[in-house]
Amino acid sequence: MKFSIYPITLYLKEAFTISRDSYSERRAVIVELEAAGHKGYGEASEHSYYGIDRAAMLEQARAIGPVIENYSFDNPANFWHYMAPHVRNNPFLQCAIDNAAHDLHGRICRQPCHRQWGLEAAGLIKTSYTLSIAPVEKMIEKIRSTGFDIYKIKLGTPDDMDILRQLRQHTDAIFRIDANCAWTAEQTIRYSHIMKDLGVEFIEQPLPADDWEGMEKVYEKSALPVIADEACPGENMVARCAKYFHGINIKLMKCGGLTPALRMIRQAKELGLKVMMGCMVESSVGISAIAQVLPLLDYVDMDGALLLADDPATGATVLPDGSVVLPGGDGLGIVMK
Structure with a gap:
């Protein structure tokens, strides 16, 4: 080889x-x-x-x-x-x-x-589109110019709930929140009740990855489900996360690729966890790998290639509403430019 x-x-x-x-x-x-x-x-x-x-x-x-x-x-x-x-x-x-x-x-x-894994590409879930931290006017403009059905909103500022209230005035889309470890347990619990009223579906990694004591409080008192990201880098952490989170966000680069990711999915489902797969900033090479797993997922965030000025490959296609079209080729369906 x-x-x-x-x-x-x-x-x-x-x-x-x-x-x-x-x-x-x-x-x-x-x-x-x-x-x-x-x-x-x-x-x-x-x-x-x-x-x-x-x-x-x-x-x-x-x-x-x-x-x-x-x-x-x-x-x-x-x-x-x-x-x-x-x-x-x-x-x-x-x-x-x-x-x-x-x-x-x-x-x-x-x-x-x-197909090799025995899966069919029918009834695939939609991807979210990520709004990174920016002046709220810019975030609103991004919503207006995209029109996705689901938005993943990055938070971790002093004005998080005000930002969220303003964004909600401009769309009926589903909101998913990612604080990237920026909140405390007390903040998360308090915010969760506000966010539930604002149509938020879940909170991703609100606390630092090693704050298990805080996550125990959040898991007990949050008004919304919580999804592990940084706290679940690989398959050795799935069982522990099941005691503190309602689901896990698998990222292929974090866990070592599709082979361990498929094992993580099986383990998570056996433990009653929701399964999400997310992306880094990556091209259609990485995004097309995520696309092959779509039939097994509850949630997906695979908009990384949409954020690029120039994608070095083609593969899975994300439509304007977040629907995903798998490539027609064999393997991952990647074509390098």
């Missing part, structure tokens, strides 16, 4: 701001695996919160290149376990390699990945 990795920079149409960071570009890598006359693609970006640096990712990838190329490719699950000891410290790189393996395997077998 042939292995290639190359750097790309994803430029956003405008700055994206959350409670702890703001950026207008993301440095990323594209992984390419080639076997049996086919190529598969995966993606990973750097992320300061998780300690992921692109230069280090490229250095590690080149060091393990011979390990990858010595593998006689059979299927993604076996390949994931083969690679795990070599990339366990970097789930983002692990994700790019694993997703490329799924893409490659689907192309070799001449089937989309979701």
Whole structure:
């Protein structure tokens, strides 16, 4: 099997701001695996919160290149376990390699990945569109210019509830709130009652990821369901989160790719948790991997490629109302430009 990795920079149409960071570009890598006359693609970006640096990712990838190329490719699950000891410290790189393996395997077998998993692309849920932190007038204009049925609203400012009240005056869309660890337990509980009256569906990661004592209070007293994001980076945290949250937000880069994500989904459902899958700022390479999992999800946030000024690939398509059209090709359906 042939292995290639190359750097790309994803430029956003405008700055994206959350409670702890703001950026207008993301440095990323594209992984390419080639076997049996086919190529598969995966993606990973750097992320300061998780300690992921692109230069280090490229250095590690080149060091393990011979390990990858010595593998006689059979299927993604076996390949994931083969690679795990070599990339366990970097789930983002692990994700790019694993997703490329799924893409490659689907192309070799001449089937989309979701079909390989026994899933049908019918009755798919809609994605939310993310409103990052900005002056409220700009957030209102974004609502007016998009018209999605569901908005994920980033909060974590001194004026969060005032912002939310103003936004509600301009749309009847479903609101989902993401505080990115910015609130206290007391704030979250108090805000939850206000937000319920404003048509909010759930709250994502209101407290810092390690504030389990606070989450115990929130879980007991919140008027809205709470979804774990930063508190659930991988499959080893699903069972713990079931005691403090009503659902989990799986991100492929956080957990190490599609292979562990499918295990997390099964485990979460067995524990009675709602399952969401979210995205980083990423291109259609990463978004198309999420799309293959849609039939298994309760909620999805896969608007990352919509935020880009220039997408290096095509694949899954998000329509103006948030409906998702899966690509027609095999594997993940990715076409590099």
